[in-house]
Amino acid sequence: MANPAKAKGTAWESALVAYLRDHHNPAARRNVQMGAKDIGDIDGYYLHALEAKAEKTITLSDYIAQANREAIHAGEPFGCAVIKRRMRGAADAYVVRDLATDVRLMNRLRDMEDALRSVYSDLWRDVDAKHREAA
Structure with missing residues (x-):
């Protein structure tokens, strides 16, 4: 992948899906991006549209607004952002709403x-x- 930031985001989404499959829902999967009607990065986190973030600069207000918007698009009652902690795995991520x-x-x-x-x-x-x- 030519874009390092995109590769980092894809790797984070994949790590989250693997964790959710092992600990929550074996059917969890990455979503295809939908543009203006995006439904979140990962499907299969019960009742939630999940927005995965692995960025150096964290902007909680943007992440939460995006997750809430995507929950509406996905028809889910709740949105949340799952934010990667530096040098840590999926189990140590922050879930924010x-x-x-x-x-x-x-x-x-x-x-x-x-x-x-x-x-x-x-x-x-x-x-x-x-x-x-x-x-």
């Missing part, structure tokens, strides 16, 4: 947990225990 998006996500999680707990309390306890052990 604005507070309004995070509050919507937490409200959804709370409401879904309450619904599950009220209908299937034993299942909720098992799932809760599993995720507490993983922390």
